[in-house]
Amino acid sequence: MPRTHKHKLGTPFRRHYDPQNLEKALEAVIDGKMSFGQAALVYKIPKTTIFNKYRGLHSDKLGKPCILNAAEEKNIVHAMMTAASFGYPFVRQDLRQFVQMYLDRKGVVVKCFKNNIPGEDWVKAFLKRNPELARRNSENIKRSRAEVTPELINDYFDHLRVTMDGVPPANVINYDETNITDDPAKQKVYVKRGSKHARRILDNSKSSTSVMFAGSGDGELLPLYVVYKSKHLYPEWLQGGPEGTHFNRSSTGWFDGPIFEDWFFKVALPYFRRKDGKKVIIGDNLQSHLSVSVVTECEQNNIAFVFLPPNSTHVCQPLDVAVFRPVKVAWRIVLTEWKKKYRGVMPKTAFPGLLKTLLQKLEPNLAGDIKAGFTASGIIPLNPEKVLKHVTPSQARDAVDDEAMTESFDLIMQRQTLTPEIPNKKRGKKLEVPAGKSVSLKDILPNHQPTETDDIYHPGPSNQEEMESESSEDDDIDAKSDNQRKIDNKITNKIPVTEICDINISDFVIREFIYNDQTKKEKVKQFVAKVAQINDNNNIVVNCLRNYKESKNKFIFPQVSDVNKVALEQVKYRLDSPTITRGVHPLPNFD
Known part of the structure; x- marks a missing residue:
């Protein structure tokens, strides 16, 4: 049965008067100009309604009272927000089990709940009564990323504040590699109602190509660097790409030490040599990105090489924060349009041209996205709070006055945080x-x-x-x-x-x-x-x-x-x- 009741045709409404007339009737009674009966006749409002409103017995809320009072629901909202800040937000089933645990510990039995578990209608009404909660698609991250603490972030920004002192935005670049796949992903299509499977004939493969992106603090995109998974390079794989793009290959298709050095000397270093003053390059702390020749060249050209904190690229890497998502969305559009014209998987000969089309589609907003990435990651301007609000707090949760609520919260959090590792992972x-x-x-x-x-x-x-x-x-x-x-x-x-x-x-x-x-x-x-x-x-x-x-x-x-x-x-x-x-x-x- 739905919780939000709707009046049927032919039934009388609960309220036959204008709320403004009720206020005028109350003023007349309070000023002594009319009695309750006279006000009821003049303003056509029931006498009991005026009397109850005058005595403070009238309620604006209609229908049956809620099973949990306002204080209890606020405690539940507080618990859900705390769990979300820890990286373990509730799903619908968690909310229903949490209410069940709370009612069981209080010794309360709710007849309209099956085994004290609220139904889906109660969940919908609860969310409607508490608009500070919103339902969103979650972004799953590894536990190692969730272990990034505020202390680690503060220490990182303490060092970065010294490194970035006096450095203009144009002299700061951030680099990161991403893989571009041959799969345009799922897309909503129109099929016959009742169809269980909506299949679309579209060739795709699991192959991917690595591309190194680099952007400066003032929104400039440096030339791209492409790495194919292959033992050899062929001229057809290099033609038709964006201007200034460099190409390479490796057996794994990913960047290794020699390839990263080649990118630094062909892309990053020429850019820095056109800038005056101190320069800063920021990237993740992969072992392949640490090279004696790279560090030596940085020291000779007044370039500070800065590594991001481990497992923190999802909040500290400008390209990860604001650039790669629009890149992947635009790539799926470009790839889908190409696959509508040609049959088969995407060959490497077509990749440079598609990459050029991708940059053309991104060009109107690309500079703004790069700047937004530096701002959201707290680098330009320097603001640690931009990152700290996304980091799981290390301090204990705030205590709740209700003991049963506290015990229920502890139990449901233990289920999610104390899960053991998988035994015998060998295949x-x-x-x-x-x-x-x-x-x-x-x-x-x-x-x-x-x-x-x-x-x-x-x-x-x-x-x-x-x-x-x-x-x-x-x-x-x-x-x-x-x-x-x-x-x-x-x-x-x-x-x-x-x-x-x-x-x-x-x-x-x-x-x-x-x-x-x-x-x-x-x-x-x-x-x-x-x-x-x-x-x-x-x-x-x-x-x-x-x-x-x-x-x-x-x-x-x-x-x-x-x-x-x-x-x-x-x-x-x-x-x-x-x-x-x-x-x-x-x-x-x-x-």
């Missing part, structure tokens, strides 16, 4: 499973054959105590090896293998592997293995085992099978068959 080995085929345990563990008592594969005990309690020396191969799996030649119960008939499938053998080390000296390693298949041409398929937790006489099959096809000459000895235990399973047939 592991890629599974070779055809697309569309369901994955089974055999795809992950090829050697596993489930039994009635073993539904889940356990490659081995989870700890040393379990190993000692569930297996013994009789359960494993009666062999000794060092940490490098080299089998001791003094091992007993070894039967030399000279012919193919000396071994059978499922026998445990010692396989010899000969290799050359770094000094090209021939070395020999030995492995315990299990025979999986015997071919007619004296070739044998074996599955090698590994030591269990650096044990010298205990071996298990690895989770990822180590299957090898070897010649008979590499199989030196046959071992007595051990008792099959978990972690040692028969192998499937090999074709």
Whole structure:
């Protein structure tokens, strides 16, 4: 049911009088010119209405009173603003859970709330009653960026104030690189109502090209510097670009140390040499941007090289703050128009021309955007408050008088701030499973054959105590090896293998592997293995085992099978068959 009630046609209105007439009736009663009854007749206002207004009992608010009073709602607004300043703004679900926690701690049960959780209509009415709150799309930032403290920013501006003393805006430049992709991004289109998917045929790829932008404090854009992802450069990739643009390439498509030096000497240094007095260059603190030759040249040309605080480019980098967003928006428009004319992904031959079109589209507002970036980042004019208002405060939150409200706020903030890191981030080995085929345990563990008592594969005990309690020396191969799996030649119960008939499938053998080390000296390693298949041409398929937790006489099959096809000459000895235990399973047939 909607909270904002609308009168239906044919029903009487609540108010049949003009509010100004009510004020005149009150004045007449207060001055003693009329009684309540006379004023009601003259101004056509109910007598009880005039009386209630006179006694202060009349309320301008109609309808049922709010579930939470004004003070409680103001505390909720204060808590939401505090959470947003910490970098953890509430979403609708957070607000509803926060109200539920508060009501539960007060011991209040609201019948119209399900389990004390307010509905969507209450949220809409709450936001309408508190216009100081606004709903906006969030910009997600990493936790490392959120850890930038006011103390770090103040220290940065203390040093910058000394460096910028007496430097005109034209003598200050900020540089930053960005990647320009071949994807025009999503766009709203018109489709049939009820369609679940709105697809648009438009070729795109994941490729991107790095471009170094640099702007001065007075709004001038320096020549661009483009880096392709390629091993070589071709003349067709350099034609038709903006005037003065430089081109380069790298295997990764990003700026490295030598490329950054080339940009500095071809773009930044010529600009500074045209300026008199002290100069300042500001950029992020990447290792590739720190070069002995660059710093030496800066000292010789009276250029101060300034690094931004770590993880703070989203608030301290002028180009990041005010320039790159309009650049990306304009690029999507330019790229979309090009893709409407041509089929396929954007080739590198077309990139310079599109980059020139991009700058032409940005030209009317580009100088103003660059200046706005320096102003918003607090550099020109120097103003730390421009940055501090975007930084998460390090001091504790302001206390709220309501104890239940404070406890609820602490709990909901703990859920967001005390989340643990993801365990076991390793990706592991890629599974070779055809697309569309369901994955089974055999795809992950090829050697596993489930039994009635073993539904889940356990490659081995989870700890040393379990190993000692569930297996013994009789359960494993009666062999000794060092940490490098080299089998001791003094091992007993070894039967030399000279012919193919000396071994059978499922026998445990010692396989010899000969290799050359770094000094090209021939070395020999030995492995315990299990025979999986015997071919007619004296070739044998074996599955090698590994030591269990650096044990010298205990071996298990690895989770990822180590299957090898070897010649008979590499199989030196046959071992007595051990008792099959978990972690040692028969192998499937090999074709």
